[in-house]
Amino acid sequence: MELRQGEQHYHKDALCLNSARNCLEYILRARNYTKIYIPYYTCEVILEPLEKLNVTYEFYHIDELLEPKSEYLLKENEAFLYTNYFGLKQNCVKRLAKLYKNQLIVDNAQAFYAEPLEKIDTFYSPRKFFGVADGGYLYIDTKLDVELEQDFSYERMSHLLKRIDISAEFGYDDFKKNDDSLINQPIKLMSNLTSKILMSIDYDAIKLKRIENYLYLESKLKDKNRIQFPLNDNAVPMVYPYLTNDVELKARLIKNKIFVATYWSNVMIWAKEESLEYKLTNNLLPLPIDQRYEMSGVNFKIE
Numbered sequence: 391m392e393l394r395q396g397e398q399h400y401h402k403d404a405l406c407l408n409s410a411r412n413c414l415e416y417i418l419r420a421r422n423y424t425k426i427y428i429p430y431y432t433c434e435v436i437l438e439p440l441e442k443l444n445v446t447y448e449f450y451h452i453d454e455l456l457e458p459k460s461e462y463l464l465k466e467n468e469a470f471l472y473t474n475y476f477g478l479k480q481n482c483v484k485r486l487a488k489l490y491k492n493q494l495i496v497d498n499a500q501a502f503y504a505e506p507l508e509k510i511d512t513f514y515s516p517r518k519f520f521g522v523a524d525g526g527y528l529y530i531d532t533k534l535d536v537e538l539e540q541d542f543s544y545e546r547m548s549h550l551l552k553r554i555d556i557s558a559e560f561g562y563d564d565f566k567k568n569d570d571s572l573i574n575q576p577i578k579l580m581s582n583l584t585s586k587i588l589m590s591i592d593y594d595a596i597k598l599k600r601i602e603n604y605l606y607l608e609s610k611l612k613d614k615n616r617i618q619f620p621l622n623d624n625a626v627p628m629v630y631p632y633l634t635n636d637v638e639l640k641a642r643l644i645k646n647k648i649f650v651a652t653y654w655s656n657v658m659i660w661a662k663e664e665s666l667e668y669k670l671t672n673n674l675l676p677l678p679i680d681q682r683y684e685m686s687g688v689n690f691k692i693e
Contacts, residue, residue: 396589400502401514404527406580408541409572410499413513413528414471415439416577417495420532421511424467426495429458430667432473434656436497438574449660451667454617457482461489469493476676477501477627478619483510503597503626516588518628519596519680523547523568525584536577543581546571558649596681597626603679604630617674629676640675650675 399406407413418426418439425446428436440447451459456475464470470490474483477500486494487507498504499515506512506529514527523546546568552561604621607630612618617633643650653676661667679685 393586393590394592396591399527399585399588400591400593401506401527401529404506404514404529405533406585407526407528407538408575408578408580408584409524410497410513410515410526411435411438411572412575412577413526414495414497415442416528416534417469417511417513417530418443418445420530420534421469422467423469425465426469426471427462427464428471429473430661430665431456431475431654431657431670432471432497433499433654435573436471442574451665454666455482458486464490464493469495471495471497473497473499474501474504476619476629476631477504478621478625478631480504480625481622483507500628501626502628503593503624505624516584520588520591521550522584522587523550524572525580525588538577538579541575541578541581541584543583547583599681600626600628600679603683603685606685607632607677607679611677627679630679632675632677633670634673634675637672643675648678650677 405413405416407416414436417423423445425448426440427448427450429452430449431452437447439445450462453459456479458472462470470486470493472483472486472494474480474496480501483496483504484507487510492509494510496507496510496512498506498512499518502514502516502519509531510529512529516522516525516527523543524541525543549561549564549568552564601621604627608615608620611630611632614634615632616635617631619631621627640650652671653674654671657667657671
């Protein structure tokens with residue numbers, strides 16, 4: 391396996407760990423938080439480090455702009471976690487940083503290219519954007535006094551290899567198995583394999599392609615999209631969020647080999663059926679816009 395020789399990571403000043411959820415665990419251990427506010431609209435893996443460390447948590451609602459509906463007066467050992475949804479909510483992150491200052495935790499799992507803010511604990515999940523099986527980047531100014539082992543990733547790479555060699559469908563079972571292997575992993579340093587892959591990537595080219603694809607989908611679908619997020623300066627999206635009332639559209643897309651994830655099925659257990667978060671989980675389609683796709687000039691319509 392031959393990779394382009396890179397000199398450094400994109401997040402060169404971050405702590406390189408083995409997963410985003412372990413970045414959160416690292417924050418909780420370093421800050422000794424006893425309670426954290428988290429959005430209903432988030433992935434259930436967020437709970438893993440909270441439950442492991444017996445940290446109390448309380449859910450909060452978001453509005454149609456995917457921003458917190460309420461403000462909270464935090465106590466000394468409490469934190470507020472916000473997800474930079476789809477890589478499109480950096481302005482909200484900046485506003486919350488002024489409100490909660492050093493008690494804000496930013497989940498940039500969906501916003502790899504978003505810049506961290508000074509003195510704001512922030513973590514990233516590169517596997518949401520690039521062909522790696524694990525890894526996480528963490529910005530924090532307090533370090534744990536522990537010796538971390540290095541992780542190994544070669545046994546988690548089968549789904550990526552099968553996707554190239556055979557098809558995405560053929561590698562899906564491996565993806566689920568490899569994804570499950572990250573559950574309850576101890577905090578470790580990023581593996582050499584993941585590190586070398588991430589240091590071989592042309593980040594500028596990928597950034598431009600994602601922006602180009604997002605703008606193309608927006609030009610075709612904006613009039614039918616029930617949620618609008620124009621790209622702000624320097625925003626690099628993970629997906630194009632398309633909100634529809636057509637509950638059968640996702641099945642039609644998958645039938646046509648356009649695979650769209652569900653963010654997040656656990657929300658339908660946490661939130662009430664009449665809530666916005668429940669609606670987003672059911673009706674928001676994260677259309678792929680990543681660097682594997684060439685969309686310019688393609689004629690299509692969603693019916």
